[in-house]
Amino acid sequence: APPPAGATVAGAASVAAPVADAGGITADSAATTLPGPVARAEIVTVQPGYTLWGIAKSSYGEGILYVRVYEANRAMIRDPDLIYPGQIFTVPAP
Numbered sequence: 001a002p003p004p005a006g007a008t009v010a011g012a013a014s015v016a017a018p019v020a021d022a023g024g025i026t027a028d029s030a031a032t033t034l035p036g037p038v039a040r041a042e043i044v045t046v047q048p049g050y051t052l053w054g055i056a057k058s059s060y061g062e063g064i065l066y067v068r069v070y071e072a073n074r075a076m077i078r079d080p081d082l083i084y085p086g087q088i089f090t091v092p093a094p
Helices: 052-060 063-072
Strands: 042-045 088-091
Touching: 042 052, 052 063, 052 088, 063 088
Parallel strands: none
Antiparallel strands: 042 088
16 A cells, blocks of 8 residues: 555655646746846056056956956056056956
8 A cells, every 4th residue: 555645655765846837837947047246347546566467466366367457448558567556447347
């Protein structure tokens, strides 16, 4: 005889089947994924001693990514080796 409803059988695995509503949509297919945190650009005002390498290292964790900062601010940077205190740069989101 089968076990009573709701009883568990030793050694049996529990399996949950998706439940469909009247429209045929299952709870699994109706689930939505919420977006993660939105990455935003950062604004940096250059201080004495700053370098594009240092800004990239601080923002991205890797100085070699200074090219991203340079490309985003190319109109204000003649030479990536020469930036000046007071310049305001946009650091693109990672």
